[in-house]
Amino acid sequence: MHAHCLRRARMIPPARAQVQQRAGMSGQLTFLGIESSCDDTAAAVVRHSPGQPVMIMANVVASQTELHAAFGGVVPEIAARAHVEKLDLTIEAALAQAGLGLRDLDAIAVTAGPGLIGGVLAGVMAAKGLAAATGLPLVGVNHLAGHALTPRLTDDLPFPYLMLLVSGGHCQFLRVDGADSFTRLGGTIDDAPGEAFDKTAKLLGLPQPGGPSVEAEARKGDPARFAFPRPLLDRAGCDLSFSGLKTALLRARDAVVAKKGGLSRTDRADLCAGFQAAVRDVLAEKARRALAASQGITGFAVAGGVAANQTLRAALENTAAQAGTSFLAPPLALCTDNAAMIAYAGIERFRTGARDDLTLSARPRWPLDTKAPALIGSGKRGAKA
Numbered sequence: 001m002h003a004h005c006l007r008r009a010r011m012i013p014p015a016r017a018q019v020q021q022r023a024g025m026s027g028q029l030t031f032l033g034i035e036s037s038c039d040d041t042a043a044a045v046v047r048h049s050p051g052q053p054v055m056i057m058a059n060v061v062a063s064q065t066e067l068h069a070a071f072g073g074v075v076p077e078i079a080a081r082a083h084v085e086k087l088d089l090t091i092e093a094a095l096a097q098a099g100l101g102l103r104d105l106d107a108i109a110v111t112a113g114p115g116l117i118g119g120v121l122a123g124v125m126a127a128k129g130l131a132a133a134t135g136l137p138l139v140g141v142n143h144l145a146g147h148a149l150t151p152r153l154t155d156d157l158p159f160p161y162l163m164l165l166v167s168g169g170h171c172q173f174l175r176v177d178g179a180d181s182f183t184r185l186g187g188t189i190d191d192a193p194g195e196a197f198d199k200t201a202k203l204l205g206l207p208q209p210g211g212p213s214v215e216a217e218a219r220k221g222d223p224a225r226f227a228f229p230r231p232l233l234d235r236a237g238c239d240l241s242f243s244g245l246k247t248a249l250l251r252a253r254d255a256v257v258a259k260k261g262g263l264s265r266t267d268r269a270d271l272c273a274g275f276q277a278a279v280r281d282v283l284a285e286k287a288r289r290a291l292a293a294s295q296g297i298t299g300f301a302v303a304g305g306v307a308a309n310q311t312l313r314a315a316l317e318n319t320a321a322q323a324g325t326s327f328l329a330p331p332l333a334l335c336t337d338n339a340a341m342i343a344y345a346g347i348e349r350f351r352t353g354a355r356d357d358l359t360l361s362a363r364p365r366w367p368l369d370t371k372a373p374a375l376i377g378s379g380k381r382g383a384k385a
């Protein structure tokens with residue numbers, strides 16, 4: 001915290017009683033959310049009254065993309081240091097954007113895992129500092145729950161619904177029955193699709209993040225020219241695998257280079273189109289199975305950066321329509337990592353009675369569904385949840 005921020009914080013009397021009174025009167029809650037589990041330092045202010053649309057009063061994201069660009073992936077130590085440097089400024093910017101001071105908040109919600117431990121720790125320590133200084137309640141939030149509850153933040157989607165988290169760090173199908181009730185129907189056994197897009201871009205000399213550049217190339221290409229595998233379609237259930245696709249792309253690229261001495265624009269576009277079609281087919285088929293296994297759901301929603309992919313969105317929307325289910329894709333800024341989803345998930349957890357204190361710990365691994373077997377593999381975020 002900057003000294004002046006802490007000074008301001010110390011002058012505020014303990015707010016717990018005031019919060020309970022205020023929340024009891026109108027049910028309106030205003031939360032600060034803090035997110036630092038990967039390579040984005042984010043802070044947001046979210047206000048919600050039962051029965052009303054959620055108000056995102058501020059949503060600030062400081063990206064670290066440039067810091068990691070030279071390394072071809074997120075370097076945990078660099079990420080942690082950058083979070084420590086940026087957190088207080090980001091929090092101050094969010095409060096300023098919302099036009100609020102710490103005294104106007106009802107609680108502080110912070111990502112307490114899963115993710116890169118140095119970053120998670122930095123966020124949790126910042127939140128604890130603010131909570132200790134102000135007396136505000138603290139709510140630790142699972143990053144994946146933040147993503148999984150986003151369709152309620154944006155569209156008030158009633159429970160239960162089916163969720164596909166698909167990003168650079170996650171890939172799982174979740175049935176969401178409540179703010180604290182998740183059942184994992186399947187997930188990746190190795191890489192996340194975003195990692196595969198990023199690796200594909202790297203192998204083809206396209207800029208990072210790979211998703212948007214591969215998608216742009218794929219638009220010009222022929223998806224049928226290269227025969228990429230559709231991993232795990234022969235296995236029952238909803239688990240997925242993407243590491244084989246990476247290898248298949250590398251082999252296909254090397255075969256073209258060996259034959260022609262290099263890659264033409266068309267070769268590159270065809271490789272991208274073939275790769276993207278394989279990811280799309282696998283996700284669409286596994287979504288079909290997940291939908292078939294989900295009784296009584298109110299809709300099918302996606303979140304995560306890969307959900308920005310138009311080809312994928314169209315395929316998932318089509319799959320949902322065939323299953324007679326509505327499809328929901330939140331705006332991109334709320335699909336990718338942000339702190340508004342953390343603040344909102346904190347509000348939902350708070351309403352169910354969840355409270356943390358200064359013993360809250362940062363957890364590198366924190367599965368949403370504790371009954372499901374652990375997922376193996378490790379990606380951009382370190383160990384998978």
Ligand code: KG4
Binds near residue numbers: 170
């Ligand atoms: O959710 P996100 O911002 O961060 C986490 O990984 O949690 O997702 C970033 C990932 C990157 O791997 C990026 O390449 C991928 O999402 N991505 C896309 C697209 N836009 C971003 N993948 C495919 N198509 C896109 N249009």
Ligand code: ZN
Binds near residue numbers: 147167169
């Ligand atoms: Zn995420």
